[in-house]
Amino acid sequence: MSTTTPDDRISTYNPVVATTTFPATFPIFDNADIGVLVDGVERFDFTVISTYVDGISNDAVAVFSPAITGEVMVFGKRSPRRSSRFVNGAPLPMWALNLAIDTLEAELQEASRDVVRSHKAPYGEEGGVFTALDIGNAQENAAIAAASAALAAKWAENGDLDVTPGHRASEYWARKAQEWAIGGVAGVGSFNSRTGAVTAQAGDYTSVQVSRGAGTVESALAAIEADIVSTKSLLLSGIEDLILSNNAGNPNTHIDIAAGKVRVGSVVVANLATLTKRLNGTWVAGSGNGGLDTGAVAANGTYFLYALRKVSDGSFDAVFSTSATVAGVNVTLLAGYTVVKCIGVALTNASSTIRPFVLSPRDDYTFVTPVKDAVSVAVSAVSALLALTVPNGVKVKAKLRFQYTSAATTASMLIHDPAQGTLVAGIGNDGGNVGAIQVASSYAVGSGDIWTNISKQVRQVAGASGSLWVWTDGFHFPCGRNA
Structure with a gap:
């Protein structure tokens, strides 16, 4: 009877000259049982040459063309599987039994090898799942933690000195803060550049201001950001596109308003498609309908065009008015709409028709x-x-x-x-x-x-x-x- 010794089924080489053949120093049972790493990267551009006796090859070689150099590792990578089954009562040749056991042994050796190099959780606990990024971050964080620990140790030893240029230990600042808080000494600078004892003065932050939000730094920052957004919305006012033009079919009486949007403070309304309004008719909602807020169109007149926003659904419409201000628009016909902003103007001639124009940027x-x-x-x-x-x-x-x-x-x-x-x-x-x-x-x-x-x-x-x-x-x- 013969036995085998423990084996991790790995053969390593480090050729300094270009080499083509790399033997596997362990038995294989199929040419697909071999993998190769070159400088840590798995390669697949090789062939396997081997001879089999009773289903086992002990002379398998990985062959590269062209030849390679570097750190080469030939390793077993057999996928666990059963390749034989014996029939009850039939003869059982020893070579077949040995082949089955040797195959099983090789698979167990590779599994043992991979278990040894895997992450292990303490006994009684379940192991976690870690990606390559997780492992890389852990290594980076460990290095940062080590550096921080070293710096903390320096600060602990040098409380009154600069450990790095311009930086002193927290112990130093804690003592200074205590001195300033309980009265200090005349001539000692405080955190707000005043000297002597720290007392409340006009312009200092109050406890209410410092504890914006729920009293945490995060909630205070969130409250301040909300204030900024609110203030910014009040400052924004403008028009994007909404180009006006004489209507192609009725240029004397109709104005086309191209797609676009307008904003005044927090109020925004968008025109999703060309809208046409008729100057010589009182206002009715919708494209192609009358657009005048009140009265009738006049000769040599000025008609300002205002964007409207429907309160119920936020949709866009427009109205003509002789008023140069939003406040002066007659809203009798505009129930359910908000007058947002003036978006342009049209002039009439002596015949009370719209003067042809081109609106540029x-x-x-x-x-x-x-x-x-x-x-x-x-x-x-x-x-x-x-x-x-x-x-x-x-x-x-x-x-x-x-x-x-x-x-x-x-x-x-x-x-x-x-x-x-x-x-x-x-x-x-x-x-x-x-x-x-x-x-x-x-x-x-x-x-x-x-x-x-x-x-x-x-x-x-x-x-x-x-x-x-x-x-x-x-x-x-x-x-x-x-x-």
Whole structure:
């Protein structure tokens, strides 16, 4: 009878020159019973060469091509299974019995090997399940804990000294806090930069302030964060998209509002699809219906468009009004809706139809056809107001082009914001922006974006008597679009 010695079924090699063959120094029963690690990484690009006698191979070799170097481990990785079954009453050859027992022994040796290298829980307790990340974190935390313990030991030994630059032990600060709390010594700095005994003063945090929330640091921070969110919501106000345009089918009476959203404080309303409102009809909810809050559409009028939010479901609608403020919108027809914010404006012409326009980013309106707001208007050195085709009731920045002529041989002209008061044109005074005439009765031209007053007016003044032409290309009406 023969026996075997304990075996972990592992063969290790560390070739310094490229090597192709690595023998398994343990018996195998199938070529699939071998695994190979190279520098700790399992490889599968090898073949097994072996010969079997009575179902057992004692000369198996793992062969690599091309050859390899490094730390090589050939190990048994047999999947436990039964490969033979004996029939009752039939002959039982010794080689078959030995094969069955040797196979079982090999599987037990590999299981024992893997048990030895596994995590073990104390007797009487169930073991846990640990991922590679868990193990890595445990190792990292152990290193951090060791470093912290070493630092704590230094602080314990050096209570009054800097253990690391700028850092002192907790014992030192505890003693200082006690000194300051019970009166201290004149000239000793306190935590709030005061000297001497620490006494309550105006501006100090109260116990109520310190114990925001439920009295813990976490609840205090949560309460402060809630305050910040609440305050921030009150400061936010703006429009995203909601671009206005003349309706393609009914451009004279209908305005399309593209998808987008508007926010004022904590109130937000979104338009999910293009909504069309009709200016020449009183307001009715829904796309394609009337949009005027009250009255009838008028010639040369200004109609501000406001976003509405339905209280019951938060859906979007819009209403036209001649009011330049939310508070001035007539809400008689708007029961169940909240007026949120002005999102644009439409102007009518002498025929009470909507002037065609294009709305560009940042609330920039351009008329499809420029409006001649001054045609050979007599001008002089006396400043005067000039009315434009822009929204009424609000200040806007008019986009203007102008032309000036005078019989004077040298003269300039100035068009400006009425808020500047009365200016004087000329290089020796407040300058000009309509060019400068150099030849009598010739023309000077210019352009500019100029703020109006709330009555649609700018101021004009000439260096010498002459005539003025003004074209209004559009205007900037700031509603809060960021793009």
